[in-house]
Amino acid sequence: MFLCCWLGLVALIPTTLSTNPGVKVRLTEKGIEYGRQLGMAVIQQKLRSIKIPDFSGKEKVSPIGEVQYSLSNMHIVNVGLPKSSVDLVPGTGVTLSIGDAFISLNGNWRVKYLRIIKDSGSFDLDVNGLSIATTISIKSDETGRPAVSSDSCSATVGSAKVKFHGGASWLYNLFTTFIDKALRNALQKQICPLVSDAVSDLNPQLKTLNVLAKVDKYAEIEYSMVSSPTVLKSSIDLSLKGEFYNIGKHQEPPFSPAAFNLPPQNNNMLYIGMSAFTVNSAAFVYNNAGVLSLSITDDMIPKSSPFRLNTKTFGAFIPQIAKQFPGLMMKLLVKTVKIPTLTFEPNNATVQATTTMTAFAIQPNSTLSPLFVLNLEASVSARMFVSEMKLAAAVTLNKMDLTLAKSYVGDFQVGPLENVFKGVLKLVVIPAVNVQLAKGYPLPTIGKMKLMNTQLDVLKDYMLIGTDVQFS
Structure with missing residues (x-):
């Protein structure tokens, strides 16, 4: 393949309307x-x-x-x-x-x-x-x-x-x-x-360039250029859109990418700067698709856990639940109410999520009786990493705050439930999120391209992937 990746990536796609890019690529x-x-x-x-x-x-x-x-x-x-x-x-x-x-x-x-x-x-x-x-x-x-x-x-x-x-x-x-x-x-x-x-x-x-790369059945990511390549004395800089869209529906999010500049580095062949905008546009897309929710039942909680998702366990903290719904299993519905927001600071990627957690009692006939609704503000740390030709992530819980939004069983104090719901997050919600994040989403690639000696650093407002490339 003539002149390799750098020439292919120089010309990802024709110039479109000038705007700040979500992704920058530097060929050294x-x-x-x-x-x-x-x-x-x-x-x-x-x-x-x-x-x-x-x-x-x-x-x-x-x-x-x-x-x-x-x-x-x-x-x-x-x-x-x-x-x-x-x-x-x-x-x-x-x-x-x-x-x-x-x-x-x-x-x-x-x-x-x-x-x-x-x-x-x-x-x-x-x-x-x-x-x-x-x-x-x-x-x-x-x-x-x-x-x-x-x-x-x-x-x-x-x-x-x-x-x-x-x-x-x-x-x-x-x-x-x-x-x-x-x-x-x-x-x-x-x-x-x-x-x-x-x-x-x-x-x-x-023609193998993934200008529009499918992520899954909900989303695709666009890597079209937003301005002409900048040819410098010793490198070529590319500005790519780097934006997620719902498949078949390209709706712009209510926010836009902030300007950022790649640092002067030359240890690797290729540098990819991925802004917080790109990741946040993914959150916007999945929120629009209605998939940022999770139903939790007792069989999803590890058997080794002393906490069980039933009215007996919750009755210890909210006695009226045990009285009104004795001996029933429960179900929790976790659903985002705002688009999760990721921020990049040096060596730190943090996601803020605002969700509701609705608890139901499962009746013998499988109907659901609402018990209460909690507002849950959570902060998680994200570890970003490159897996083959994809960018993937894993999150861990930093902190969470609970407030009572609505109760169907009378007033009760939320404080005693914090450890219970922190356990639910750590044992069920975060592992489920990490399974999805581990699948990753495609980086801009061409042909049979393989990344070598890859490093990832989190900087202010963006992360920087430094890598060598190899073509087979």
């Missing part, structure tokens, strides 16, 4: 160098496919006179690209330069002179001092994905030397100058088209 010198290595392997393979058609000609060679010659069955035996560089032109684009390259090929020769003398044999051609320079443009295709092309290209061949073998080759080496020039021109005409093909061969890979 280390990533560009990896792209150069992959690109050279592809170009080298392309140059090995050079096909020089058979050709013939006539030349006057002293003292022989007119010589008719033909060259056939020519094929490449070796290509070397010892020097190459990829340079960023700030504010402009990308240039690729190759120098001191060489190509070796062989083929068959045949000559006729003095009208009756014929001879044949083989020959070797060594092309040295080959240089190639190309500029690469990045545009959008009809699907909104990037398409790349070689905008301009120049190729020059420093020297071409042919050596004949067999027959009276010592004689025919006298007129190699004429054939050198013909072969050099034939090669030179093919080099730029092949380089252009190598660049174009990236386009099928770019």
Whole structure:
């Protein structure tokens, strides 16, 4: 794959209305160098496919006179690209330069002179001092994905030397100058088209870009660009939308991303800055989908727990429950009443959630009798981590506050129930949340991309993922 991930990610999608991004991506010198290595392997393979058609000609060679010659069955035996560089032109684009390259090929020769003398044999051609320079443009295709092309290209061949073998080759080496020039021109005409093909061969890979990545049956995340790539002297910065949407319904949340800047780092090939906006847009989407709720029954509580979800247990704290609903199992319904909010501070990610917890007694006929409704304010710490190609998380409870919203069994003090509901959160709610968070959601990727040596740091208003990449 030509020029690797950095070129693919440079052009995630065409420019849309300018706004603050939810996600920023920085491609460093280390990533560009990896792209150069992959690109050279592809170009080298392309140059090995050079096909020089058979050709013939006539030349006057002293003292022989007119010589008719033909060259056939020519094929490449070796290509070397010892020097190459990829340079960023700030504010402009990308240039690729190759120098001191060489190509070796062989083929068959045949000559006729003095009208009756014929001879044949083989020959070797060594092309040295080959240089190639190309500029690469990045545009959008009809699907909104990037398409790349070689905008301009120049190729020059420093020297071409042919050596004949067999027959009276010592004689025919006298007129190699004429054939050198013909072969050099034939090669030179093919080099730029092949380089252009190598660049174009990236386009099928770019079509694998997850511009709109499905998360689950409720949500998808959009990684379209919100502004043009910023080409700097030693890196390329990309601004991506990084916003969750309900599948089939792209509704904007009642908040927008705050501006943030990536710190100057160059230890990894790729840096991804994920703002709090991106995660909070996920909370908005799942809240709209009505899935931020959980029904809790006794079978969800570990058998080792002394606390049971029945009217006997709660009757110890609220006697009227045991009197009015003796010997019944209970059910709790936890439901968000506000969109959970995540904040990033250095080394700390915190989620604030406002929920209601409604308790029911389960009647013998399975009908539910409401007992009380509590307001629950909870704060949890989130540990973010990268799992394969996804960003995942796990939360732990920091603190919670309970207040009585409504009672169907008369007034009672909430305080004695705090430990009970803290246990419910730790034993049931948070493990259920963590199961979902562990599934993760897709990071912006292209093709068969694998993350290596990944690190994640939480900073002010965003988290920073530093990673190397590898393509198979």
